[in-house]
Amino acid sequence: MVESRFVRVLLRVMSALVVAFLYLPLIILAVYAFNESRLLAWPPPGLTLHWFGEAAANPAIRAAFLNSIVAAAAATSIALVLGTLAALAVQRFDFFGRNSIAFMLVLPIALPGVVTGIALQTTFKTMGVNLGLMTIIVGHATFCVVVAYNNVVARLRRLPRTPEEASADLGADTWMTFRHITLPGMRTALMSGGLLAFALSFDEIIVTLFTAGAGTKTIPIWIFTAIQRPTELPVVNVVALLLMLLSVIPVYFAQRIGGETATVPR
Amino acid sequence: MRRLTIPAVMVTIGLVAAACGTSVPSGALTSLGDGEGELNLVIWDGYAERGEIDEAYDWVTGFEDETGCKVNATPMTDSANGVQLLQSGEYDGGSFSGDATVRLMAAGDVAPVNVDLVPNYEDVFEGLKLKEHNSTDGVPYGIPHGRGPNLLMWNTDAVATDPTSWDPIWEGGADYEGKISIYDSSIFIADAALHLMTKNSDLGITNPYQLNDEQFAAAIDLLEQQRDNGAVYWGLLTDQVQSFEAGDSVVGTTWPYQVSLLQSEDVPVKAVLPDEGTTGWSDTWMIAADAAHPNCMYRWMNHIISPEANAQATVWFGEAAVTQAACDAADEISPGHCEQQHASDETYWEKIWYWTTPQADCNDDEEETTCKDQDDWVSAWTTLRGA
Amino acid sequence: MTGPHPAIQTAPPDAAGRRLARWLHAHAGTQLRLLLAAPLAWMVFVYLGSLAILLLNAFWAKDAFTGKVAPFDWTLDAFAEILGNPVYRTVAARTMGIAILVTLTDALLAFPIAYYMARIASPRKRSVLLIAVVMPLWAAYLVKTYAWRTILQGNGFLSWVLTPFGIPGPGLDELPNAWLVLSYLWLPYMILPIYAGLERIPASMLEASADLGARASVTFRRVVLPLVFPALVAGSIFTFSLSLGDYIVPDLVADAKFIGNVIYDNSGLGNFPVAAAYSLLPVTIMVAYLLVARRLGAFESL
Numbered sequence: 001m002v003e004s005r006f007v008r009v010l011l012r013v014m015s016a017l018v019v020a021f022l023y024l025p026l027i028i029l030a031v032y033a034f035n036e037s038r039l040l041a042w043p044p045p046g047l048t049l050h051w052f053g054e055a056a057a058n059p060a061i062r063a064a065f066l067n068s069i070v071a072a073a074a075a076t077s078i079a080l081v082l083g084t085l086a087a088l089a090v091q092r093f094d095f096f097g098r099n100s101i102a103f104m105l106v107l108p109i110a111l112p113g114v115v116t117g118i119a120l121q122t123t124f125k126t127m128g129v130n131l132g133l134m135t136i137i138v139g140h141a142t143f144c145v146v147v148a149y150n151n152v153v154a155r156l157r158r159l160p161r162t163p164e165e166a167s168a169d170l171g172a173d174t175w176m177t178f179r180h181i182t183l184p185g186m187r188t189a190l191m192s193g194g195l196l197a198f199a200l201s202f203d204e205i206i207v208t209l210f211t212a213g214a215g216t217k218t219i220p221i222w223i224f225t226a227i228q229r230p231t232e233l234p235v236v237n238v239v240a241l242l243l244m245l246l247s248v249i250p251v252y253f254a255q256r257i258g259g260e261t262a263t264v265p266r
Numbered sequence: 267m268r269r270l271t272i273p274a275v276m277v278t279i280g281l282v283a284a285a286c287g288t289s290v291p292s293g294a295l296t297s298l299g300d301g302e303g304e305l306n307l308v309i310w311d312g313y314a315e316r317g318e319i320d321e322a323y324d325w326v327t328g329f330e331d332e333t334g335c336k337v338n339a340t341p342m343t344d345s346a347n348g349v350q351l352l353q354s355g356e357y358d359g360g361s362f363s364g365d366a367t368v369r370l371m372a373a374g375d376v377a378p379v380n381v382d383l384v385p386n387y388e389d390v391f392e393g394l395k396l397k398e399h400n401s402t403d404g405v406p407y408g409i410p411h412g413r414g415p416n417l418l419m420w421n422t423d424a425v426a427t428d429p430t431s432w433d434p435i436w437e438g439g440a441d442y443e444g445k446i447s448i449y450d451s452s453i454f455i456a457d458a459a460l461h462l463m464t465k466n467s468d469l470g471i472t473n474p475y476q477l478n479d480e481q482f483a484a485a486i487d488l489l490e491q492q493r494d495n496g497a498v499y500w501g502l503l504t505d506q507v508q509s510f511e512a513g514d515s516v517v518g519t520t521w522p523y524q525v526s527l528l529q530s531e532d533v534p535v536k537a538v539l540p541d542e543g544t545t546g547w548s549d550t551w552m553i554a555a556d557a558a559h560p561n562c563m564y565r566w567m568n569h570i571i572s573p574e575a576n577a578q579a580t581v582w583f584g585e586a587a588v589t590q591a592a593c594d595a596a597d598e599i600s601p602g603h604c605e606q607q608h609a610s611d612e613t614y615w616e617k618i619w620y621w622t623t624p625q626a627d628c629n630d631d632e633e634e635t636t637c638k639d640q641d642d643w644v645s646a647w648t649t650l651r652g653a
Numbered sequence: 654m655t656g657p658h659p660a661i662q663t664a665p666p667d668a669a670g671r672r673l674a675r676w677l678h679a680h681a682g683t684q685l686r687l688l689l690a691a692p693l694a695w696m697v698f699v700y701l702g703s704l705a706i707l708l709l710n711a712f713w714a715k716d717a718f719t720g721k722v723a724p725f726d727w728t729l730d731a732f733a734e735i736l737g738n739p740v741y742r743t744v745a746a747r748t749m750g751i752a753i754l755v756t757l758t759d760a761l762l763a764f765p766i767a768y769y770m771a772r773i774a775s776p777r778k779r780s781v782l783l784i785a786v787v788m789p790l791w792a793a794y795l796v797k798t799y800a801w802r803t804i805l806q807g808n809g810f811l812s813w814v815l816t817p818f819g820i821p822g823p824g825l826d827e828l829p830n831a832w833l834v835l836s837y838l839w840l841p842y843m844i845l846p847i848y849a850g851l852e853r854i855p856a857s858m859l860e861a862s863a864d865l866g867a868r869a870s871v872t873f874r875r876v877v878l879p880l881v882f883p884a885l886v887a888g889s890i891f892t893f894s895l896s897l898g899d900y901i902v903p904d905l906v907a908d909a910k911f912i913g914n915v916i917y918d919n920s921g922l923g924n925f926p927v928a929a930a931y932s933l934l935p936v937t938i939m940v941a942y943l944l945v946a947r948r949l950g951a952f953e954s955l
Contacts, residue, residue, distance in 0.1 A: 003772075003869065008773055011768060011769040011773060012769060014765040014766060014769070015765060015766040015769045015770070015782065018762055018763075018765070018840070019782070019785050019786070021762075022785070022786065022789045022837075022840065022841070023785075023789065024804075025797055025800035025801055025804060025837070026789060026792055026797070026800065028800060028803065028804060028810055029796065029799075029800040032803060038531065039511050039531060039808075040511075040512070040803045040808075041512075041808040041809070042803070042804075042809050042812070043813065081691070082691055082692040082695055083692070085688045085689070085691055085692050086688075086692040089688040089689045089692075093681065093684075093685045095685060103947065104696055104701075105692075105696065106943065106952075107700070107940075107943075108700055109894075110890060110894045110939050111894070111898070111935070111936055111939055112897060112898020112899075112912070112916075112932075112936075112939075113898055113899075113913075114898060114900055114913045114917050114920075114932075115704075115707070115916065115932045115935065115936060116700075116703075118707060118916065118920050118925075118928060118929070118932070119700075119703035119704050119706065119707040120700075120703050122703065122706050122707055122710065122925070123699075123703040123706055125354065125355065126706060131356060138699060142695070142696070142699055142700050145692065145695070145696070173671050173675060173678070174674040174677055174678050174684075175670060175674050199791060202793075203791075203793050203794055205793075205795055205901070206900075206901065213356050214306040214338050214340055214356045214357060215306060219793070220793055220795050223795045223796065223799070224795055227795070227799055227905075228341075228502050228504045228505070229318075229319075229504055231318060231319045232318070236799070240792070240793070240799070240800070243792065243793055243796060244788075244791075244792045244796070247788065247791030247792060248788070250791065251784060251787060251788055251791060254787075343921070346720070346922040346923065347921050349720050349923060350720065350920075350921055350922055350923035353720065353721070353923060369718060369720060372718055372719050373716075373718075373720065373721055374719075375719075444824065444826070496826075498824075498825075498826050498908060499908065508806075509825070512806040512807040512808050512824075512825075513807035513808050514806060514807040514824045514825055623718065625718065626717075639718070640717050640718060640720075641717040644922060644924065645734065645738065648740060648918070648919075649738055649739075649740040651910055652740040652741070652744045652910040652915065653740050653743055
């Protein structure tokens with residue numbers, strides 16, 4: 001369909017507006033990171049690098065950052081394993097309830113985080129499990145599984161079976177075929193799924209608030225509690241800016257690995 | 267007879283001594299061991315400062331260095347939230363107001379306190395010891411922290427004359443449309459009832475926490491008007507601070523802490539205790555019945571009422587200190603503090619309506635009268651806020 | 654034919670492993686069960702089990718004074734409260750209304766840029782736009798909400814822009830703020846599936862439609878839209894469910910109570926039975942939504 005010139009121009013303008021809309025708050029936030037005043041009036045009275053120093057010196061931020069990384073890494077690993085197992089089962093076999101697997105896996109993401117959070121917290125409490133990093137990881141892994149699953153299933157659907165059959169014909173057993181043929185074929189799906197799961201876990205706040213307990217803070221929790229303390233607000237701006245800049249790295253990797261649709265975190 | 271008298275007297279004295287005060291209440295810690303390395307507290311924001319806002323006010327890091335108990339403090343939005351947090355089992359104890367303490371004691375969530383292990387307890391003002399809100403059957407359940415009144419705050423740029431009554435947030439609220447800052451908790455219904463005590467004496471309200479159906483309905487009516495005048499609600503006190511800073515609120519109910527925070531940021535606010543009287547709080551540190559770190563908790567309870575710590579804490583928040591020694595130390599930080607706060611003036615506190623839990627039995631001996639209870643209050647507040 | 658290809662390793666000497674593999678290969682059912690065991694066990698015990706416990710709480714009694722829930726003390730008090738008090742219906746209507754508005758808004762905003770990216774932009778521009786659209790997703794949700802807070806507050810950016818025109822800033826207690834911020838937050842989640850859906854439409858279909866005499870608008874309505882519809886539905890799953898359950902945005906920028914706030918507030922006050930009972934509402938809505946979405950083919954476009 002050859003769109004008329006008018007339509008093309010219109011679409012280009014609208015796209016530009018949407019991009020501007022997407023970035024406006026981020027730019028304003030970045031400006032506030034240099035704000036001299038503790039109050040968030042606009043325009044800022046002056047600029048300073050003072051808050052960067054305060055952020056760097058703050059041990060709570062470093063601890064929260066570490067917790068976030070550890071939790072995300074662990075949750076991603078668990079999600080990748082569980083998601084791949086489920087994807088292999090669904091893709092390779094036909095069984096009763098096959099269609100429900102995808103449905104069940106998407107529930108933790110589709111249902112409100114507050115419901116998932118309260119449900120998990122109640123269970124942990126009932127079982128006498130102490131809330132902490134482990135419970136955070138369990139919560140995150142639960143809703144990250146579907147991300148890994150979706151990516152692997154989509155990949156498996158496009159993987160031809162012939163190399164696997166050829167491998168079997170040539171005398172390889174199930175493990176070998178899996179290790180040498182299937183796994184490498186899934187590699188990009190695993191990496192993009194893992195990347196998305198990592199981002200999902202890193203960014204999550206609602207379920208984490210319920211599963212973290214009193215002493216453990218991830219970066220989103222730190223930001224949440226800091227927003228409520230007027231004196232910490234300027235440091236929050238700095239942390240926010242740094243997070244935005246850091247996020248360039250995974251986006252770059254995602255582009256390198258999987259191409260276009262691989263860059264979607266949830 | 268003489269042969270029997272002296273031993274009899276000795277035995278009597280011994281028995282009396284044993285019965286009075288040297289026995290450890292069951293369920294309380296019997297001896298103080300080493301600190302466990304960690305302490306999780308539920309607090310009112312501002313009760314556990316570590317110098318992050320003002321370096322001069324830090325009564326936590328010294329405690330941590332001395333005892334090795336790392337303090338994690340979670341602020342509560344209101345007493346019901348505080349009760350829920352403690353009941354979650356994640357905390358060793360916290361600072362609770364009277365409307366939380368009675369519930370916690372009744373539910374068995376907090377343990378009695380062995381005051382022998384809290385040397386500083388001796389110096390606490392007698393008027394705060396073994397009161398209904400911090401003891402059961404003569405057994406102490408907590409260590410008093412401080413007490414204070416709820417105040418009316420306004421932005422002097424937006425409010426022309428300094429008010430002396432609560433009127434600006436009620437009938438006068440129309441003048442400040444959309445910029446009235448109100449505490450987001452069901453306990454605030456008591457403030458509405460308090461206002462009705464002077465404005466509408468026909469209702470016969472004698473206690474703002476014990477309301478029959480008619481009185482309660484009138485209070486809710488008043489609150490709905492306030493909401494329709496454009497009230498903005500604050501849960502954490504920092505919400506209110508940010509609201510005043512941003513100019514989204516110009517008048518409202520507050521605690522002394524917010525007033526000093528705003529003034530230190532050069533926001534032009536003043537506060538007053540209006541003529542009609544006010545509600546207030548008397549806060550107590552309590553230890554959870556299943557506390558994971560009881561030794562740290564006991565050390566904290568002793569530390570927080572030590573003169574320097576209690577002085578700093580009560581000057582910082584703007585409430586009355588609990589021991590004479592703390593008052594003396596407070597006067598060095600902020601001269602006249604204890605007198606301003608009426609720290610040892612019990613007649614003053616008789617006029618402040620401390621937060622307390624509304625109960626169906628109206629807390630009286632008459633059987634026919636029933637009052638609205640905690641669930642009714644929470645339900646009504648949820649309805650008010652959700653509509 | 655003289656021996657195994659050098660690229661293929663010879664069989665490992667571990668006879669047990671090979672034997673197990675051969676056995677598994679013969680017993681497909683066991684293989685399947687082993688594969689499914691871990692993920693199923695996790696989902697059922699950790700997740701569905703937790704939901705079940707939460708559901709049970711909805712039927713248990715709570716003491717008004719001590720605030721303690723009495724397990725197995727069956728009662729319908731929580732449901733009576735939710736059905737009897739009109740505020741719960743008000744909150745539900747408000748939340749669903751905003752969720753629908755946000756979904757429609759995002760669909761309208763996403764379509765033009767997705768179309769531009771999929772069918773008009775050059776490959777280089779497409780890459781750039783894709784990165785541009787995806788990057789904000791990686792900035793934390795809280796960060797973006799908080800940024801909007803600073804924009805919308807009394808002395809914030811929006812106020813500063815509008816003051817010369819005599820219009821006051823919105824402040825942080827207007828319901829439309831929630832609509833604005835939620836639309837902003839989930840917009841990329843709508844752009845990407847629509848983009849993927851549009852990209853999958855082969856150009857030959859559109860040419861064929863033109864060859865058969867259809868005008869551009871007709872082709873759009875009769876060919877493009879139906880083909881991209883599953884992707885639209887897939888995107889809407891995110892925008893709708895995320896808006897339905899959110900409580901942080903309505904609290905931080907609109908001082909409004911959504912379904913999520915009622916659940917959160919009640920649990921924060923220890924009123925678990927009511928929180929659990931009210932949770933049934935969004936769960937039911939989302940399960941129904943997901944079933945419909947699956948029927949419309951959205952799961953393949955996720």
